[in-house]
Amino acid sequence: MSASPPLFVVLAAGKGTRMKSSEPKVLHKVAGQSMLAHVLATVSDVQGDVAVVVGPGMDAVATEARRVTPPAQVFVQATQQGTADAVLAARPALAGHSGDVVVLYADTPLIRPETVARLRAALDAGAHIAVLGFRAKDPTGYGRLLTGPKGTLSAIREEKDASEAERRIDLCNSGVMAFRVPDVGKLLGQIGNANAKGEFYLTDAIEIAVRSGLRAGVVECSEDEVLGVNARDQLAEAEAIWQKRARAQFMASGVTMIAPETVWLSFDTQIAPDVVIEPHVIFGVGVTIEEGVRILGFSHFEGAVIGKGARIGPFSRFRPGARIGADAHIGNFVEVKNTTLGPGAKANHLAYLGDGVIGAKANVGAGTIFCNYDGYAKHKTQIGEGAFIGSNSSLVAPVTIGAGAYVGSGSVITRDVTPGALALERSNQEERPGWAEKFRTLMLRRKATK
Ligand code: UD1
Ligand code: CA
Numbered sequence: 001m002s003a004s005p006p007l008f009v010v011l012a013a014g015k016g017t018r019m020k021s022s023e024p025k026v027l028h029k030v031a032g033q034s035m036l037a038h039v040l041a042t043v044s045d046v047q048g049d050v051a052v053v054v055g056p057g058m059d060a061v062a063t064e065a066r067r068v069t070p071p072a073q074v075f076v077q078a079t080q081q082g083t084a085d086a087v088l089a090a091r092p093a094l095a096g097h098s099g100d101v102v103v104l105y106a107d108t109p110l111i112r113p114e115t116v117a118r119l120r121a122a123l124d125a126g127a128h129i130a131v132l133g134f135r136a137k138d139p140t141g142y143g144r145l146l147t148g149p150k151g152t153l154s155a156i157r158e159e160k161d162a163s164e165a166e167r168r169i170d171l172c173n174s175g176v177m178a179f180r181v182p183d184v185g186k187l188l189g190q191i192g193n194a195n196a197k198g199e200f201y202l203t204d205a206i207e208i209a210v211r212s213g214l215r216a217g218v219v220e221c222s223e224d225e226v227l228g229v230n231a232r233d234q235l236a237e238a239e240a241i242w243q244k245r246a247r248a249q250f251m252a253s254g255v256t257m258i259a260p261e262t263v264w265l266s267f268d269t270q271i272a273p274d275v276v277i278e279p280h281v282i283f284g285v286g287v288t289i290e291e292g293v294r295i296l297g298f299s300h301f302e303g304a305v306i307g308k309g310a311r312i313g314p315f316s317r318f319r320p321g322a323r324i325g326a327d328a329h330i331g332n333f334v335e336v337k338n339t340t341l342g343p344g345a346k347a348n349h350l351a352y353l354g355d356g357v358i359g360a361k362a363n364v365g366a367g368t369i370f371c372n373y374d375g376y377a378k379h380k381t382q383i384g385e386g387a388f389i390g391s392n393s394s395l396v397a398p399v400t401i402g403a404g405a406y407v408g409s410g411s412v413i414t415r416d417v418t419p420g421a422l423a424l425e426r427s428n429q430e431e432r433p434g435w436a437e438k439f440r441t442l443m444l445r446r447k448a449t450k
Contacts, residue, residue: 004098004099005049006102006178007050007093007097007099007102008043008048008102009051009053009104010036010039010040010050010052010065010103011105012052012055012106013053013055013080014086015055015080018231019230019231019235023060024060025107025229026061027064028235030110030235030238030239031239031242031265031266031267032266032285035106035107035229036052036061036065036068036106037267039105039106040072042112043102043113044069049071049073049097050069051074052069053076054075055080056077056078073092075090082193082197082199082202083103083175083199083200083202083203084188084204085199086202087184088185094185100123100179101178101179101184102119102176102177103176103178103179104176105175107229107230108175108227109229110226110242111174115219115221115225119219123179127215128179128181128214129153129177129178129179129181129206129214129216129217130177130218131145131153131156131176131177131216132173132175132220133171133173133221134171134172134225135170135171135220136170136171136172137170142172142173142228144166144169144171145169145171145172145173145218146169147171152215152217154207154210154216155206155207156207158197158201158203160197174221174225174226174228176226187205187209190208224245227241243264246269247260247263250265253273255274256274256276256277258276258278259279262279264283265283266283266284266286269283269287270287272291272293273291275292275294275295276293278295278313279297281299282299284300286303287303287305288305288306290306290326291308291309292308293307293309293310293311294311295312296311296313297313298315299313299316300317303320303322304322306324307328310325310330311328311330316334316335316336317334317335318330318336318337319337320338321337322337323339323340324336324341325340325341325343326343327343327344328341328345330346330348332348332350333350334348335353337353338378339353339355339356339358340358342359345360345362346364349365349367351366353368353381354373355370355378355380355381356372356380356381356383358382358383359385362386362389363389364383365390365391365392366391367393368389368392368394369393369394371395372397379397380398381395381401382400382401384402384403384405384419386403386404387403387404387405387406388405388407390407390408390409390410390411393407393408394411394412394413395407399414399415401413401417402416402417402421403420405419405421405422406422408422412425
């Protein structure tokens with residue numbers, strides 16, 4: 001490896017016209033995280049500098065870059081005149097830098113750190129420029145790598161400028177390139193724009209470098225890792241590849257998935273060993289599932305922590321701030337938001353638990369609603385340890401149910417309940433003996449006289 005740390009230049013200024021979106025392309029998400037963040041995460045473990053090139057007015061892209069990698073330098077490419085022009089927008093970073101330079105495209109989110117390391121190793125092995133290439137099943141749209149004997153690289157030809165014969169080449173440019181040349185800025189400054197798109201192509205650096213006696217090489221990786229996202233169908237393809245990879249990793253680490261292709265994960269999902277996941281489960285951002293949890297089908301999680309041994313679902317929904325204690329049960333059609341359940345607590349059917357704290361072993365009956373919102377502010381519901389909330393109760397927050405207390409079914413509870421008490425809020429049941437028979441007789445008589 002080069003003695004000085006590398007500079008990673010991440011290109012994110014493209015307009016992304018083919019996405020047909022009002023949002024910059026690189027902010028579109030794969031597994032709940034922007035494509036730009038994926039690429040920045042890939043290089044985050046390497047000690048080095050990071051420069052991100054954004055387009056004019058792309059403040060949201062700059063903000064995202066700084067959020068993920070706070071020391072990143074952000075440069076604005078004044079007019080989008082191609083990938084070489086984009087790298088040159090980072091000239092101040094290039095100028096003050098003596099180590100290797102690695103260029104990555106922010107629209108290529110699936111690349112792994114191991115692969116970037118392999119590319120950089122090619123520089124140690126003697127290449128001045130190393131290009132990450134792949135064999136494309138369908139090379140349409142990619143630049144083709146023109147190789148000489150012994151696998152040396154002589155040029156990259158963009159599709160629009162390629163001859164018939166060149167288009168038949170399936171070895172393609174991923175866009176990821178590593179440079180160990182004395183002055184990358186000077187090399188890129190020699191690139192012209194006499195091509196089909198009238199753009200300054202970074203890929204032309206190869207031909208120019210090779211002509212001046214520098215060595216360029218190719219490092220191959222799998223097509224899955226370097227899928228470039230230009231349109232929405234490719235975004236979906238990138239998502240599918242990412243999901244497949246993540247599911248395989250979880251299964252290898254001891255998680256059971258009955259139908260893995262129906263389980264959707266996020267970039268930061270954490271699942272401990274011996275968790276069993278039934279089909280059709282979605283993990284949004286910020287979810288941790290502890291050991292031995294069983295998740296029945298069609299459950300949805302976001303910003304939730306599920307404690308050891310809990311049983312979840314089917315059809316349970318967890319929103320941000322749900323904290324489920326060990327061995328607790330949450331059953332069908334229960335929505336939990338910003339609520340902590342103590343160990344062994346249960347809410348097995350049809351409930352809304354929002355902004356609450358539920359003690360250990362408490363039992364929340366079917367149809368219980370925490371009325372947490374008055375149209376202006378959210379209020380808290382507290383249920384003590386071992387309390388029992390009868391079915392179809394409304395707990396109007398702020399309200400506290402004491403430990404061990406009972407709430408009778410169908411009650412609307414607006415005042416605190418003393419520990420150990422029974423709170424009932426309903427009118428007395430009335431009974432009229434023989435009423436039904438009299439009613440039927442009356443009705444039949446009326447019908448007969450019509
Ligand atoms: C590029 C490569 C092509 C390669 C393919 C891999 C060039 C000339 N072509 O083509 O060889 O096979 O990627 O996916 O490099 N960008 C800027 N400023 C610009 C133009 C682009 O920052 O002026 C950024 C984009 O945001 C994107 C990346 O550079 O992240 C690639 O640009 P894009 O227009 O998508 O290039 P491709 O046509 O895909
Ligand atoms: Ca692209």
